Amino acid sequence: MSIQENFSEISTPNGTITFAIMQTNFWVGDIKGNVGKMKALALDAKARGADIVIFPELALIGYPPEDLLLRPTLAERVKIAMNELAKIDGIVTILGYPHVDNHGTFNSAAILQSGNQKGFYHKQCLPNYGVFDEKRYFKKGRNQVLFDYKGLTIGLLICEDIWHEAPIKALKDEGAEMVVVLNASPFEVGKQAERKALIARQSSTHKLPIIYVNTVGAQDDIVFDGGSIVSQADGEIAHEGARFLNQLIMATFDVSSGRFDTQAKPPLDLSEESQIYQALVVGFRDYVNRSGFKGVIVGLSGGIDSALTLAIAVDALGADKVYAVMMPYEYTSQMSLDDAAAQAARLNVSYTICPIHDAVAGLKSTLAPLFAGAAPDVTEENLQARARGVILMALSNKFGHMVISTGNKSENAVGYSTLYGDMVGGFDVLKDVYKTDVYRLADYRNRLEDNPVIPERIITRPPSAELRPDQKDQDSLPDYALLDAILKMYIDEDLGYKAICAAGFDPAVVERVLTMVDRAEHKRRQGAIGTKITKKSFGRERRYPLVNGWSVTGEF
Incomplete structure (x- = not known):
């Protein structure tokens, strides 16, 4: 089932649509402050000539809000905030927010224009791995949402949705001519290359231009690195946001040609270090x-x-x-x-x-x-x-x-x-x-x-x-080069004793290192948090029982 909104008062084509992509950070829980920030940024975008301003996933409450989503006053606060944001005049606003109704709480995107909420979309693919725990809080969305603007039919997706085939294919089948994706995609080494490859593949496969807006900044142990992406329907990257910086990206789409303008200068290609x-x-x-x-x-x-x-x-x-x-x-x-x-x-x-x-x-x-x-x-x-x-x-x-x-x-x-x-x-x-x-x-x-x-x-x-x-x-530990090689296989890649030994490491050293890791869990639970940069960090991504009888060598 799809839901399609027609912005009738502005649906006549006039050649181009300018999108203001707001790659910026919103403070978790500060709904009032986030509303003020969005209003100021939207009005600035309007002054710069934008037709549509786009904010990231759950921008209204910040990401990840965790158990703030369970607070009894959430629905009331969100309602007041959305009414305030709807007052923004002269520009269409797309933003991420927690939608609360009789069916539950949803990770949603709203379309606001001329004092009204024209439509909303509920995220369909809820991640529940790594740092993500969305099934604890959100219900699964089931509908495709499209809206018409100046003769262009735009579909909405949220973050994890774009990593799966079904949501974007359904939008294409329903007549989408462009897809806007709201994201709160955390940093890890090599992630931007994966994002760009994904967006290019989805665009070229479905012949759809894509606007991918990502948040930036940090929340507790998670960092968001921006790198927002605008792709042509053939997969070519038209715009790419800077990494780790707040940025307004202005992208203009020619409705007749079906292509975006291209940025004059791409962002610097950052080394891994x-x-x-x-x-x-x-x-x-x-x-x-x-x-x-x-x-x-x-x-x-x-x-x-x-x-x-x-x-x-x-x-x-x-x-x-x-x-x-x-x-x-x-x-x-x-x-x-x-x-x-x-x-x-x-x-x-x-x-x-x-x-x-x-x-x-x-x-x-x-x-x-x-x-x-x-x-x-x-x-x-x-x-x-x-x-x-x-x-x-x-x-x-x-x-x-x-x-x-x-x-x-x-x-x-x-x-x-x-x-x-x-x-x-x-x-x-x-x-x-x-x-x-x-x-x-x-x-x-x-x-x-x-x-x-x-x-x-x-x-x-x-x-x-x-x-x-x-x-x-090194009186107490193996040489760090050897130690880190084993640790990366055991922690980041989740490989076991036999697989690590098969990679050529001394079984006695492997057993010793793995035993030390498992025995130190009680220390890590009491340690301070720290910024996640790898595929699997200690903390919310790796949770092992403090007391257990598991054999690191695989003996039952």
Whole structure:
């Protein structure tokens, strides 16, 4: 069944239709603020000569709204908001919103014009994998929706719909001459190439021009990278939005020829390192700013992880909002002290040295009667990390700055971290970045300027937690190149012990790594969130039971 609306008062062809594609970010839950933003942007688009303005998926409430969709006042708030948006005059508005009626809640697109809602479409394909959980909240739409504007019949789809054949084929069969797709498509490495290939294929297969508008910015651990696309009916890309930036794309369609104008200059083709780095900056910036913190605190150790975290923090927030604290102990090398101070000076951040000797001594003294007769072990190492954690959190409480954790994905995967120690903090910038990629990103950031922001010695020296004399990470872990190769197969590709061994890895090493990953789940559950950049991040995408008897080697 299809529903077709005819905008009779403006249905006479006049040659061209100009679309304003609003690639921008909307704050989850801030319906009133989002309405104000949409009204201002729509009026600006109208002033620029646009006929139709298009906003992304669920722009009214932001994406993903999660359990805000279950709030009892949602329907009332949405009704008030939609009435307010319908007042926009002189331009047709297409936007994503949660539609609530007696049949349930739907992920929907509305068509507003001249004070009225001319029609609405309900998303048909509800994703329920990875970061998506839409079947928890939404009912499935079942109708195709088309509307006529200046002699052009336009069909609507929402995000996941375009990844399946049935919805777009149904629109074509019902007479659609163009398809508009509203999206909230999260970033992951390589995703834009997949989107462009998809849109080109769907356009050329069904002989339909497509407008694909994507949101941009971050929400919690998810980053949206924009990259909105306008394609011709033969699959040629006519317009492509910039990545990670708010942008208004003006695309004019010639009704008689059936083609869009083309942009004068396509966006820069970003390297993989550039994509990841920008995603980390955007994710961190939006989380900190919208959380309302005055600034952030980074425990600077002189090592590669905290060095890269500091650089990202400064790029995201500005040096005036970043505070670095070096907390040396007797195992901290002079090299670490020198390199941390040099980087803090290079980035012009507030830098404080706070030795932890007295704090650790006090803890040891308090515990001495309880530890009598017990040999020193990793417990004493963890006391150092936990003393640092206490200091960082005390500074946060006193001055209102968010503590930033500096753990990377490799360490988080195998539990090479200390609960309530180096894991403390409200956000983990590198949570989804493997150690080998940490080095790539540090090298990338240094290449952007003549004067490197990360001292070269931090990149080239062997990594160490410096919790005991001459400690090196590789005393406790396989070489990071080997470790990351196994972790990517186990975590990102979801391969098991036998498949990884078959790829040529030592079975003993594989069993050891997989066992460490499974045993560290309890630590990860208590860690800070961090920006997702890979195919499968820890958190909402990968949820394993904390206590289980699963055999990593496949023995039943």
